[in-house]
Amino acid sequence: MSDVISFGPQAGLTIPPWDKIDAKPLIELRSVSKSYGDFKAISNVSLKIYEKEFFALLGPSGCGKSTLMRLLAGFEIPSDGEILLEGNDIVPIEPHKRPVNMMFQSYALFPHLTVEENISFGLRRMKLPKDQIAERVDEMLSLVQLTKLRRRRPHQISGGQRQRVALARSLARRPRLLLLDEPMAALDKKLRRETQLELIDIQYRLGTTFVIVTHDQEEAMNVATRIAVMNHGELVQVATPVQTYEAPVSRHVAEFIGDTNIFIGRAEALEDGMCRLHDSRLNQSFLAPMSGKLVEGGEYYLNIRPEKMEVSAEQPTDGSNCISGKILDIAYLGNLSTYYIDVGSGKPLSVQMTNSQRTTSQRFTYNDAVWISWYPVDGLLLDR
Ligand SMILES: Nc1ncnc2c1ncn2[C@@H]1O[C@H](COP(=O)(O)OP(=O)(O)OP(=O)(O)O)[C@@H](O)[C@H]1O
Ligand SMILES: [Mg+2]
Known part of the structure; x- marks a missing residue:
C-alpha cells in the first residue's frame, strides 16, 4: 500500500496534520451524541477536522450524516459531548454567529x-x-465563473450554474467552515465530475475547510482529504481515500467502498507474516498477509478487490492463489469488463480486467471454464 497521502496539489510532500501529534484541529467533536426521544441518531462521535481539509462523510441513508452537519452548523444541540472550534466551545453560539455556513x-x-x-x-x-x-x-462571481450571468434569475440558468450560485452565496461571507450536504446530487454524472474538480480548485484557492456529505463513494474518493465512514450513528473508519479503499477496517467498510470479494473461514499462521485461510464452503485454502495476531479458531474474512484478480484459461503455476469457476455474466464497460464467475459458493466472484487492446474485450464468453487468480499480498485479512 502506498503511504503517499494527497492533500491539495502539493500531494505527498508534507506530513498531513492528522498524522502530527501536536496539530491543532479547526473543529473537534468530543464524544458527541444526539438523541431524538429514545432514538440515538449520533452515538459517541469523536472527531478532529483540520484547517483546509476537504472532509467527506459517507454512509448509508439514515446513518446520521445530515444530523452531524446540523450539529456543526448549530441547527441542533448535542444531547451529550462537546463541539469545539479552535479549542472554544461553540455549542451555545447561535448558527448565524458561527463562522460556519451550510449549503x-x-x-x-x-x-x-x-x-x-x-x-x-x-x-x-x-x-x-x-x-x-x-x-x-465580483470576487465570488469570478471564482465560480458566472460573471457574465450575474443579472439572470435562477430559472434562466442551468442546474450546474445554479449549483455554483449556491456555492458562491455560501462562500460570500467567508466562513471558516463550509458544510455541503449532497451538493452535487442534482447534477448528471459528467457535470458532477467537472464540478468536483472545480470544487477542489475553489477550496484550494480559498483555503476554507469543507465538510461534504455524499452518497457517491467515487465522489468522496475524488474530492476528500479524508473520509469518515458512518453506520448507525457511529464513525466506523476515518482515513484517507487510499487507506479506506486499500485497508478497510471491516467487511462492512470494504463492501461499502467499492466492490469486493470475500472468503470466509478459519486462519492459521504460517512463516514470514503470512497465513492460510480455509474456506470450508469451497473447501479451498488461500494465502494472505497476516494482519496483527491471529486468534486461534476465530472466523476471518479474506477481502480481495475485483481489479486485483485475474481471469485466465489455464491454471496459473506461479504460486498465486487460484480457484476455478464458470463465467456467469460479463459486464462490458468499454474501458474495462467485469466478469461474474460462479465458484460454487452461492455468490459469484467479480473480477475486473482492463480492455487494454481492442480485441481483449472478447477474451472470454459466457459459460467458459476459467481460473481466477491473485497474488497473496493483494488480499486483506479482516476479523470483523
Ligand atoms: N428531527 C428529528 N426527529 C427524529 N428523528 C430524526 C430527526 N432528524 C433525523 N432523525 C433520524 O435520525 C437518523 C439520521 O438522520 P440523518 O438525516 O442524519 O440521516 P442521513 O445520514 O443524512 O441520511 P440520508 O443519506 O438519507 O440523507 C434517521 O433515522 C432520521 O430518521
Ligand atoms: Mg442527509
Whole structure:
C-alpha cells in the first residue's frame, strides 16, 4: 500500500496534520451524541477536522450524516459531548454567529432575485458597506465563473450554474467552515465530475475547510482529504481515500467502498507474516498477509478487490492463489469488463480486467471454464 497521502496539489510532500501529534484541529467533536426521544441518531462521535481539509462523510441513508452537519452548523444541540472550534466551545453560539455556513441539498436560491442578488443576500443582512459587498460579489462571481450571468434569475440558468450560485452565496461571507450536504446530487454524472474538480480548485484557492456529505463513494474518493465512514450513528473508519479503499477496517467498510470479494473461514499462521485461510464452503485454502495476531479458531474474512484478480484459461503455476469457476455474466464497460464467475459458493466472484487492446474485450464468453487468480499480498485479512 502506498503511504503517499494527497492533500491539495502539493500531494505527498508534507506530513498531513492528522498524522502530527501536536496539530491543532479547526473543529473537534468530543464524544458527541444526539438523541431524538429514545432514538440515538449520533452515538459517541469523536472527531478532529483540520484547517483546509476537504472532509467527506459517507454512509448509508439514515446513518446520521445530515444530523452531524446540523450539529456543526448549530441547527441542533448535542444531547451529550462537546463541539469545539479552535479549542472554544461553540455549542451555545447561535448558527448565524458561527463562522460556519451550510449549503443545503436543494440550493434554495431565491427565485425572484438575480444571481448577484442571491450571492449578496447574506452580506446585505450583515450590513456590510456597499462597496465591500460589490467587491465581494465580483470576487465570488469570478471564482465560480458566472460573471457574465450575474443579472439572470435562477430559472434562466442551468442546474450546474445554479449549483455554483449556491456555492458562491455560501462562500460570500467567508466562513471558516463550509458544510455541503449532497451538493452535487442534482447534477448528471459528467457535470458532477467537472464540478468536483472545480470544487477542489475553489477550496484550494480559498483555503476554507469543507465538510461534504455524499452518497457517491467515487465522489468522496475524488474530492476528500479524508473520509469518515458512518453506520448507525457511529464513525466506523476515518482515513484517507487510499487507506479506506486499500485497508478497510471491516467487511462492512470494504463492501461499502467499492466492490469486493470475500472468503470466509478459519486462519492459521504460517512463516514470514503470512497465513492460510480455509474456506470450508469451497473447501479451498488461500494465502494472505497476516494482519496483527491471529486468534486461534476465530472466523476471518479474506477481502480481495475485483481489479486485483485475474481471469485466465489455464491454471496459473506461479504460486498465486487460484480457484476455478464458470463465467456467469460479463459486464462490458468499454474501458474495462467485469466478469461474474460462479465458484460454487452461492455468490459469484467479480473480477475486473482492463480492455487494454481492442480485441481483449472478447477474451472470454459466457459459460467458459476459467481460473481466477491473485497474488497473496493483494488480499486483506479482516476479523470483523
Ligand atoms: N428531527 C428529528 N426527529 C427524529 N428523528 C430524526 C430527526 N432528524 C433525523 N432523525 C433520524 O435520525 C437518523 C439520521 O438522520 P440523518 O438525516 O442524519 O440521516 P442521513 O445520514 O443524512 O441520511 P440520508 O443519506 O438519507 O440523507 C434517521 O433515522 C432520521 O430518521
Ligand atoms: Mg442527509
